[in-house]
Amino acid sequence: MSGNKYKSTSFLKEVEANVEQGDWVKMCMQCGVCAGSCPLGNHWEHTPQKIFMMIRAGKRDEVLTSDAMWMCTSCYNCIVRCPRELPITHIMHGLATYSKRLGLAPANNPTQKFAELFWKNLTKKGRVNELKLGIALYFMNGIGEGIKTSLKMKDIGLGMLKTKRMSVAEMFGGHGVKDKSGFDAMLKKAFEIEEAKLKKFDS
Amino acid sequence: MAKKEYSFYPGCSSQKGASSSNYLVSTETMCKTLDIQLNEIPDWNCCSASIGYASGGELPRMALSARNLALSEQANPDQDVVATCAACWLATKETHERLNEDGDLMAETNQALKEAGLEVKANQKIRHMAEVLVEDFGFDALGSHVKKPLEGIKIAGYVGCQTNRPFGIDGESFENPKYLDNIIDAMGAESIPTYEKKVQCCGGALAFSEPEKSQEMIKGIIEAAYDNGADMIATPCPVCQMNTEVYQDQINAKYGTKFKMPIVYYSTLMSVAYGASAADSALNGQVIKAKQLEDIASK
Secondary structure (H helix, E strand, O other): OOOOOOOOOHHHHHHHHHOOOHHHHHHOOOOOHHHHHOOOHHHOOOOHHHHHHHHHOOOHHHHHOOOHHHHOOOOOHHHHHOOOOOOHHHHHHHHHHHHHHOOOOOOOOHHHHHHHHHHHHHHHHOOOOHHHHHHHHHOOOOHHHHHHHHHHHHHHHHHHHHOOOOOHHHHOOOOOOOOHHHHHHHHHHHHHHHHHHOOOOOO | OOOEEEEEEOOHHHOOOOOOHHHHHHHHHHHHHHOEEEEEOOOOOOOOOOOHHHOOOHHHHHHHHHHHHHHHHHHOOOOOEEEOOHHHHHHHHHHHHHHHHOHHHHHHHHHHHHOOOOOOOOOOOEEEHHHHHHHHHOHHHHHOOOOOOOOOOEEEEOOOOOOOOOOOOOOOOOOOOOHHHHHHHHOOOEEOOOOOOOOOOOOOOHHHHOHHHHHHHHHHHHHHHHHOOOOEEEEOOHHHHHHHHHOHHHHHHHHOOOOOOOEEEHHHHHHHHOOOOOOOOOHHHOOOOOHHHHHHHOO
16 A cells, blocks of 8 residues: 555554544554453453554554454443543454454454354344354354253253243244345345455555 | 333344343333333344444444334334343444444445335434433332332342443443432332442353353352342343343352342333232243242232
């Protein structure tokens, strides 16, 4: 890409162009309130504060292959506390989306896997099928671990069944939108428009 | 007071046989007493919650919520959209905000919606049921319908994250919201204003993908309720409710605790206080039974 190398790294430009709310990154003043406010802060390989600096320092691979962003619980603590009003939660989501699109997201991160299962599940019928989502989650690391997890979760499932907050009927059909073809066409178009807007950057 | 009507977005988890179907039952009971008519948005779809971002980018996510808004505009024009689920409310409100701030995004969203024969204007208000209760009724009016005060029950108001941040309720602080405590008091129960975990994250969707990390946080939420002498926890969020209720046995096994804390929706509390039966208050939806509320409901 063209641009003045002395002004900013190309990775910052890439994030500004392709990551949801990415144009906010340069507003970070490195105060660290986000890092201190994150409920899972001690599990982040790099805190949001650090990620913002790494983006400016051009650490493309380190940022996009990290499992850090996948620790975001979407609690929005960082957003409401940031003195510069950066939409930090959304930037973390945006970085996660972008890393996944580029195929750089850590393949074994459980939240990354679960998030994909969730999207597939909801787009299949237009509404989430909780039973199928749960089963897909338990078996996402293979049959062996799936059976182990299912046994571990057995009592929780029974509790949900007994209180009618889970239904085996969901296995067969289940809830969904009526205008599925319109729903599908709408999402297809939305993806097309978004793909067309992505700018190419050298890795 | 005249009947109030809203365009209602119930959300996936409230459906029959889903994890917060009890929330919908008690909401309907509560609304009957308050003379609220909820007009369900026809053929609504999932909002993709707070975990849909991984595979759905900004525009596909906006399109999901915009479809619901467009359907609401058609079927229930001039009505505020009301959601009971924190994630539904947040995703819809976020979409509404961005569409109104960004003309390009609005145009692109409508381009996508056109494929489904729809168009969105996003000129309505997006509100959480708790907002409706606080703003359109107020605590005194909510309390005026109480037939069976929830006397002698000490309740920790657990507001959680997404009903509180980033939008919250007008006039409430992000760090120490008080509306849930005020609702609890209005029902004749005893609130715990010093419940320090009232806005602590339960892990949200990560309770599924990162159970150990999330359960450590859930443990803190329940422990603090016990430390404050709570008989039960009340919450406005389906994810908070489920996460704090159903993992207590696993937490007990891992940490040697003896948790058995009932976690109820504000709508269940209100239904019981308004004199509804245990079934209409959805007390049969409690995995951990709320015995004190059952006793009052059967009186």
